[in-house]
Amino acid sequence: MSLKELIDHCKKGDRKAQEQLYRKYSNILFGICLKYSRNKTEAEDNLHDSFMTIFDKVGQFRSEGSFEGWMKRITVNTVLHKYRKEEHLNVVSENREEEVEIDSGYADIGLQALLQYIQELPNKYRLTFNMYVLDGYSHKEVSEKLGTSTGTSKSNLARARMILKEKIETGQTKAIIGLLIFHLKDMI
Numbered sequence: 001m002s003l004k005e006l007i008d009h010c011k012k013g014d015r016k017a018q019e020q021l022y023r024k025y026s027n028i029l030f031g032i033c034l035k036y037s038r039n040k041t042e043a044e045d046n047l048h049d050s051f052m053t054i055f056d057k058v059g060q061f062r063s064e065g066s067f068e069g070w071m072k073r074i075t076v077n078t079v080l081h082k083y084r085k086e087e088h089l090n091v092v093s094e095n096r097e098e099e100v101e102i103d104s105g106y107a108d109i110g111l112q113a114l115l116q117y118i119q120e121l122p123n124k125y126r127l128t129f130n131m132y133v134l135d136g137y138s139h140k141e142v143s144e145k146l147g148t149s150t151g152t153s154k155s156n157l158a159r160a161r162m163i164l165k166e167k168i169e170t171g172q173t174k175a176i177i178g179l180l181i182f183h184l185k186d187m188i
Helices: 003-011 015-036 040-060 067-085 111-120 123-134 139-146 150-187
Strands: none
Touching (some): 003 040, 015 067, 067 123, 111 150, 123 150, 139 150
16 A cells, blocks of 8 residues: 555544554654653653544645654654643743753764663753754744743753763763773783
């Protein structure tokens, strides 16, 4: 079945077509959910909520642009709406902190460790970081989506970068200490 036929069947509420659509795109959308969520369980919940919204609104898709892009946008908006609704995005301050650059010497950090560090960020920092750094939104767009000011977006990004830098430095220090202990055991 072609994508157009699959979409048409989903618009009619065909459960088998919805299942096919889910199987075809769940991994891609789960990656987005995982990026915006605190852990795998929350990402799974966000994926479920996103597909419920997609199936509910598939009739609104007008075949203008990419269907995958449309679903990705719905997924991001569903996750952001959930956080706004749960009021996890309360503003701490409007003060703009100096931007923190993460040293390129940290490039050898594992992707899994970096994803874990990002997931551990408080919601407002994680969402701002993901939207600005990973998805390319401007501070104005981030602030509009999250219902904050652009100053808050900039401050949240700076704080997220600072926290990530600290986590990376701590993680590398622990790894170095672990290696030293491992090698010292061999010497003794």
